[in-house]
Each structure stands twice: as structure tokens, then as C-alpha cells.
Amino acid sequence: IGMVYQTNQNYKKVLEIFKIAKDYFFRNGNEINEILMFDYIGTMFVEECERDSALYYYQQVLDYAYKTSNNKYIARMNRKRSCVYLDLKQYDKARHYAEVSINKEDQNNESFWNYWVMANCLLPKGKHDEAFGYVELLSAEHPETKLYYHNLMSLIHEKNEDYHSALQEARQTNQLQEKIYKEAINNSIPYLQELHEKDKIENSYNKVLIQRLRLILTVIIVVFL
Numbered sequence: 097i098g099m100v101y102q103t104n105q106n107y108k109k110v111l112e113i114f115k116i117a118k119d120y121f122f123r124n125g126n127e128i129n130e131i132l133m134f135d136y137i138g139t140m141f142v143e144e145c146e147r148d149s150a151l152y153y154y155q156q157v158l159d160y161a162y163k164t165s166n167n168k169y170i171a172r173m174n175r176k177r178s179c180v181y182l183d184l185k186q187y188d189k190a191r192h193y194a195e196v197s198i199n200k201e202d203q204n205n206e207s208f209w210n211y212w213v214m215a216n217c218l219l220p221k222g223k224h225d226e227a228f229g230y231v232e233l234l235s236a237e238h239p240e241t242k243l244y245y246h247n248l249m250s251l252i253h254e255k256n257e258d259y260h261s262a263l264q265e266a267r268q269t270n271q272l273q274e275k276i277y278k279e280a281i282n283n284s285i286p287y288l289q290e291l292h293e294k295d296k297i298e299n300s301y302n303k304v305l306i307q308r309l310r311l312i313l314t315v316i317i318v319v320f321l
Contacts, residue, residue, distance in 0.1 A: 098136070107143045114140065131160045131169075138176065147180050154180070171200035178213045191217040208234050208241055215248050224255050243272045 098113035118133035138153030154173050161169035178193035194213040211230040218227040231252065234245045250265035 102140075105143075107140050111137060111140045111144070127160070131157055134160075135173070142176075142180060142183075147184060150180055151177060167200045171197045174200070175209050175213075179209060182213050182216055185220075187217040187220060208244070212244050212248070219248075219251055219255065222255075224252050228252055243269060246272065 098110050098117065101107075101109040101113060114133050114137045118130055118137065121127075121130035121133060134153045134156045138150045138157070141147070141150035141153065154177050157169060158173040158177075160166070161173060174193040174197040178190045178197060181187075181190035181193065184190075190213055194210045194217070198210050198214075211233040215227040215230040218224075218230070227248070231245060231248045234241055234248075246265045246268040250262045250269060253259070253262035253265060
């Protein structure tokens with residue numbers, strides 16, 4: 097249920113549902129799923145821009161990860177913490193946690209976040225070449241990854257005063273944003289509901305039209321008879 101509300105971006109409701117699930121898992125001694133709920137709740141607090149609360153929940157997961165020597169979760173939670181500190185513009189902390197995550201990370205679909213954080217931490221410090229090295233590590237296969245790639249490349253070119261290249265990368269970013277936005281709209285529940293309602297109205301209209309035509313034909317036949 098929480099995941100459904102998350103799809104609709106109703107994060108306050110998601111938090112309410114996830115907390116119920118967390119308490120349920122706690123009462124039943126299911127520590128693994130309880131920790132998973134801490135992770136999810138932290139992410140919802142990030143969406144609500146309540147970063148202190150997010151860091152608190154992430155720390156609970158991290159304590160469990162170190163206690164159980166779970167490198168996957170150690171990497172994941174340090175990666176998430178680095179993103180929070182990047183939002184807070186605390187670049188040294190963000191970079192530190194990203195480096196910890198990289199050292200523990202098995203390459204997966206979320207690994208690019210570490211490189212994205214590192215690049216964003218280096219750019220404000222004027223370390224454009226180092227930032228470019230991390231941007232090159234971003235996979236360009238996924239549309240969202242491409243979006244971050246072109247956005248960072250635009251910033252790097254701008255810092256290097258190569259404004260023509262910066263503009264080209266910015267255009268790529270805008271095109272990808274528009275594409276992702278359209279796909280999100282087309283897949284959204286309200287949009288699907290609208291299409292469904294439109295189909296229902298058209299079907300109702302067609303049924304009425306057919307009934308009227310039948311009535312007209314019947315009258316014509318009766319008149320001829």
C-alpha cells in the first residue's frame with residue numbers, strides 16, 4: 097500500500113503506512129524487514145525535505161549494516177547520506193560518505209549516484225578535471241543517467257568558458273527532461289483514468305447512437321409495411 101501511495105507521490109501518506117509496517121515487523125521480531133522500513137522512511141523524509149529526520153533513519157540502517165557486516169547496506173546508506181549532505185551543500189561530508197560507499201560498492205544500477213555526488217562536490221571547489229573524471233564513469237544507457245551526465249557536462253564546459261559546448265549539453269538536458277516528463281505523464285494514474293473515462297464516454301455514446309439507428313430503421317420498416 098505504501099508503494100502505491102509512493103507512485104502517486106503522496107509522501108505523507110507513505111510515511112504513515114511505512115511506520116505501521118515498521119511497528120508490525122518490530123512486534124513480530126522481523127528485524128530485516130524492520131530495517132528495510134527504516135530505509136524507506138528515511139527516503140520519504142528526503143522527499144519531504146526533512147533531511148535531519150532522513151539522516152536519523154539512515155543511521156539506524158547503517159548501525160544494523162555494520163553490526164551484521166552487510167557491505168551492500170553499508171554502501172547503500174553511505175551513498176544515500178552523501179546525497180543528503182550534497183543537498184545541504186556540505187561538500188566535504190558528502191564526498192567522504194560517497195568515497196566510503198565506493199569502497200564498499202558492488203557495481204549496480206545505483207552506483208552512478210556516488211560518481212554524481214563526487215562530481216558535484218568537486219565542481220564548487222574548481223576541480224573541473226577531477227569532476228570530469230567522475231562524470232565519465234556515469235553510464236549513459238538509462239535516460240535519467242543521461243540527464244545527469246549532460247547536466248554535469250554543461251556545468252563543466254561553462255566553468256571552462258566553453259559556452260558553445262555548454263549550450264549543446266544544456267539542450268540535450270532539456271530534450272531528455274521533456275522526454276522523461278512525457279513518459280511519466282503517459283504512465284501516470286490520472287492520465288490513465290482520463291483515457292479510461294474518455295473510452296467509457298465514447299462507448300456510451302456509440303451505444304446510444306446504435307439504439308437510435310435501430311429505432312429509426314424500425315420506424316422506417318413499419319411505415320413501409
